């Protein structure tokens with residue numbers, strides 16, 4: 001039987017609650033496959049160049065390369081999953097002190 005399992009697609013239940021973690025994408029290594037956009041569409045989005053960028057909690061796309069955004073608490077697991085599985089190894093999840101929580105080199 002085929003089921004539509006959307007349990008790993010996260011949407012914010014309270015986007016105003018910050019986890020204290022921030023995330024950025026290295027667009028120079030992004031493949032544009034869209035895994036992150038599928039996992040956490042409230043945090044990642046493709047720009048017209050086909051690469052992934054991060055968004056603010058208000059949904060504004062931050063098109064400056066390497067821009068950081070805070071991760072709403074309900075989306076931490078989805079963003080860390082995206083960083084762990086990112087084919088380009090180019091999603092960095094950072095703690096408040098700048099050390100890595102997830103991503104290349106963590």
Ligand code: SF4
Nearest residue numbers: 030031034036086088
């Ligand atoms: S998962 Fe990684 S490589 Fe794929 S679109 Fe997102 S940032 Fe780019």
